Amino acid sequence: xxxxxxxxxxxxxxxxxxxxxxxxxxxxxxxxxxxxxxxxxxxxxxxxxxxxxxxxxxxxxxxxxxxxxxxxxxxxxxxxxxxxxxxxxxxxxxxxxxxxxxxxxxxxxxxxxxxxxxxxxxxxxxxxxxxxxxxxxxxxxxxxxxxxxxxxxxxxxxxxxxxxxxxxxxxxxxxxxxxxxxxxxxxxxxxxxxxxxxxxxxxxxxxxxxxxxxxxxxxxxxxxxxxxxxxxxxxxxxxxxxxxxxxxxxxxxxxxxxxxxxxxxxxxxxxxxxxxxxxxxxxxxxxxxxxxxxxxxxxxxxxxxxxxxxxxxxxxxxxxxxxxxxxxxxxxxxxxxxxxxxxxxxxxxxxxxxxxxxxxxxxxxxxxxxxxxxxxxxxxxxxxxxxxxxxxxxxxxxxxxxxxxxxxxxxxxxxx
RNA sequence: GUGGGUGUAGCUCAGCUGGUUAGAGCGCCAGGUUGUGGCCCUGGAGGCCGUGGGUUCGAGUCCCAUCACUCACCCCA
Numbered sequence: 001x002x003x004x005x006x007x008x009x010x011x012x013x014x015x016x017x018x019x020x021x022x023x024x025x026x027x028x029x030x031x032x033x034x035x036x037x038x039x040x041x042x043x044x045x046x047x048x049x050x051x052x053x054x055x056x057x058x059x060x061x062x063x064x065x066x067x068x069x070x071x072x073x074x075x076x077x078x079x080x081x082x083x084x085x086x087x088x089x090x091x092x093x094x095x096x097x098x099x100x101x102x103x104x105x106x107x108x109x110x111x112x113x114x115x116x117x118x119x120x121x122x123x124x125x126x127x128x129x130x131x132x133x134x135x136x137x138x139x140x141x142x143x144x145x146x147x148x149x150x151x152x153x154x155x156x157x158x159x160x161x162x163x164x165x166x167x168x169x170x171x172x173x174x175x176x177x178x179x180x181x182x183x184x185x186x187x188x189x190x191x192x193x194x195x196x197x198x199x200x201x202x203x204x205x206x207x208x209x210x211x212x213x214x215x216x217x218x219x220x221x222x223x224x225x226x227x228x229x230x231x232x233x234x235x236x237x238x239x240x241x242x243x244x245x246x247x248x249x250x251x252x253x254x255x256x257x258x259x260x261x262x263x264x265x266x267x268x269x270x271x272x273x274x275x276x277x278x279x280x281x282x283x284x285x286x287x288x289x290x291x292x293x294x295x296x297x298x299x300x301x302x303x304x305x306x307x308x309x310x311x312x313x314x315x316x317x318x319x320x321x322x323x324x325x326x327x328x329x330x331x332x333x334x335x336x337x338x339x340x341x342x343x344x345x346x347x348x349x350x351x352x353x354x355x356x357x358x359x360x361x362x363x364x365x366x367x368x369x370x371x372x373x374x375x376x377x378x379x380x381x382x383x384x385x386x387x388x389x390x391x392x393x394x395x396x397x398x399x400x401x402x403x404x405x406x407x408x409x410x411x412x413x414x415x416x
Numbered sequence: 417g418u419g420g421g422u423g424u425a426g427c428u429c430a431g432c433u434g435g436u437u438a439g440a441g442c443g444c445c446a447g448g449u450u451g452u453g454g455c456c457c458u459g460g461a462g463g464c465c466g467u468g469g470g471u472u473c474g475a476g477u478c479c480c481a482u483c484a485c486u487c488a489c490c491c492c493a
Contacts, residue, residue, distance in 0.1 A: 001466090006484070058491050062417070080493085109493080114417080116486065118493080125493060192490070208489090257492055267493090281493060305493030333451055364451045372453040383451060397453060 007113070007121025018310060018319065022153070023106055026126050029149050033141070035104040035128045040084035042108065046076040051291050052083040054259025056199055063111040077110035080258065081127045081303055082285065083292075089131055090294040099132025099297075106306075118276030118308045127282075129301035131289070136236035139264045139284055139300050140244065146268055146280055146302055147246055153309070154318040155270075158279070160247065162266040163254035164234035165202075166226055168287065171262075174225035175201050185215035206253035221252045233263050260285040264300065270312045279312060280304040325398050327354030328414070329371030333364045333383030341382045344392075344407060353414055372397055380410060 004010055011019055030037070046066050053059050065077040078084055085103055088094075094101055106126040115121060128145060130138045143160065150158050166174060178201040186194060190209040197204065204216055226234065241248050248266075256265045265283035282302025289297035313319065328348055332341035341357065348355040356376065358367045364381065371379050381393035392410055395402040405413065 003466095003484070063491080111492080113491075115484095116488095119491095123493070127493095195490095203491095275488080276493080278493060303493060308493060331452085363446090365449085365453075366445085368453040370453090379453075381452075385451075393452085395452070400454085402452080 005121075007115040009120065018313075019306070021320065022306065022309065022313075023126070025152055026104075026106065026149060029145060029152065030104040030128065033102070033128075033145050035102045035145075038085055038088060038103040038105055039107070040081075040088050040105070041078075042110075043075045043077050044084055044087065046074045048083050048087055048292065049076055049079060052086065052258075052260050052288055053080065057257055057259055059111060059257065063113050065110045065112055079111050080109055081105050081107070081125055082129060082258075082260070082288065082299075082301055085129050086131075086288050086292050086299070089297075090289060090292055095132070095289070095295060095297050100130050100138065101132055102128065102130045104128045116276070118273070118305070118311050120307060124306035125303045126306060127301060127303035129299060131297055131299045133300075134233070134286065134298045136233050136264075137240060139233075139237050140240040140246075142282055142300055142302050143241065143266060144244055144246060146282070146304070149304075150268065150279075153313060155312070155316065157271060157316075159249060159269045159271060160266060161251040161254050161269055162237070162241075162248050162264070163251050164223065164226060164230055164237075164263050165254075165256060165261055165265045165283070166222060166230050167262045170225050170227035170230055171222075174220075174222055177225070178202065178204070178219060181219050182216070188212070188215040200255065202253075202255040206255075223252060230263050237264055256281065256283055260288040260291065262286045266302075268304075270308075270315075272315055273308075273312060276308055276311075278305075279308050323375070325375050325377035327356065327376045328378045328380055329367070329374075329376040330355060330357040330380045330382065331364055331367040331371070332357060333367075333381060334387070335361070337382050337384075337387055340387075344380070344382070344410070347411055348414065351411065351414060352416060368395075368397075 046064070049064060050060055055061070059079045064079050067075055067077075069075055085105060089101070089103075104127065107124065108122050109125050110122055112121060113119060128142060130142065143162075147158075147160070165171065179197055182189065182193070182197050182201060182204055186197070188211045189197075189204070190207065190212055193204045193207050193209070193212050196207075202222070204212060205219060207213065207216075223231075223234075238248070238250070254265055254267065261283040263284040263286065266281075267278050268280040270277050270279050280302055282300075284298070284300040286298040287296070288299055289295065330341055330345050330348070332338055345355050345357050354376075356371075356374075358370070362370070364383070368379055377396065377398050379393075379395045379397060381395065386392050389404075391404045391406055393402055394405050394410060394413070
């Protein structure tokens with residue numbers, strides 16, 4: 001039997017309702033914060049991601065879905081959302097409008113990775129981006145938005161981890177220093193960390209291997225290398241977080257996997273999940289527009305993993321109560337009355353009601369059972385007896401009460 | 417990409433050291449109720465036991481491969 005491709009899945013029935021709920025809460029929050037929607041293509045030129053995310057990153061090196069189309073173009077399914085939004089921002093000259101500009105998106109992303117809980121090959125992210133301001137208050141707005149979103153969903157135990165990853169002025173010197181420091185200890189580092197010395201020395205600092213921790217114990221922290229501008233910005237971010245009473249933990253080892261991040265980097269961690277507990281990642285990307293061939297335009301944003309949030313909500317039992325029974329099921333008990341019954345069905349629908357009928361020629365009993373199982377509150381019965389008296393039976397499945405009404409009375413009864 | 421676990425009905429799972437027609441609960445369908453859901457009772461449908469190969473007189477059970485899920489890494493949302 002055919003199955004959905006590895007790392008992909010179908011969202012249906014009750015699960016689809018949960019997705020709708022989450023998306024709705026997100027959209028409402030976006031409205032309040034004045035983020036407007038942007039929808040960008042699901043594939044872009046590969047080059048866009050290589051340049052923005054960074055060719056040395058794992059995402060580019062081993063996780064990107066790349067393909068050639070029939071015209072020989074080198075394309076890639078988007079592995080993340082910010083690059084496409086940035087490309088669109090530039091392509092449409094949005095940097096010429098009054099700044100800042102704020103966007104949100106919700107959609108599928110693709111990474112060729114080994115699937116497991118909270119990690120799919122096609123997964124969904126909802127994210128927000130602010131272009132055109134360096135103001136630390138913009139960083140804080142992104143964080144506050146995220147905190148508000150989770151509060152609205154009912155989360156209580158999320159932790160905000162924050163750090164500054166510096167900028168092209170100060171980060172390279174720290175990386176060089178760290179690389180040299182690590183090289184001296186190379187013999188006591190694990191194979192992964194030896195690799196990290198080349199690719200991302202910052203990551204050696206939070207390696208889980210004990211010998212690596214010990215070796216790097218006396219390594220300097222990034223914050224001692226921050227340039228005045230980065231330092232000032234970071235301090236202001238923390239100060240504003242305090243002013244807004246948003247609890248946070250500074251994690252000097254917090255690094256982002258995407259090269260474009262500068263200054264503020266943060267994550268929201270859900271501690272009750274042991275792995276894949278990072279629900280949201282975000283930060284500032286002041287040079288991303290430039291690396292896409294545009295002028296200097298600072299930016300800051302976040303991306304939230306939809307599947308992971310849903311997993312966390314499952315764990316915390318945060319779903320709103322199920323909808324109460326609603327709608328009308330029209331049970332037609334005599335095939336000869338179908339025309340008349342269907343007319344009534346469409347009249348009810350025309351009044352804006354959820355209405356349904358039977359399409360399998362089932363017994364009245366079976367029809368009522370179906371109505372009950374599928375969450376209808378009312379059953380309207382049309383059979384020989386009703387036809388004879390020009391009446392209908394209106395049964396309230398919730399109350400277990402039944403009354404006789406004429407078709408006109410029925411329509412009037414359900415008139416909003 | 418690396419290493420471990422699992423894979424039996426639509427769903428959740430049982431099936432002892434390989435041994436006749438593979439089971440349960442829930443769900444689905446029908447009947448008990450000549451027109452009336454829920455609770456209860458009865459019956460029914462539904463499984464090439466993930467797929468392919470091998471060992472054996474005989475494989476759901478053992479071996480290999482493969483696919484999928486899952487856990488831990490790498491990394492990330």
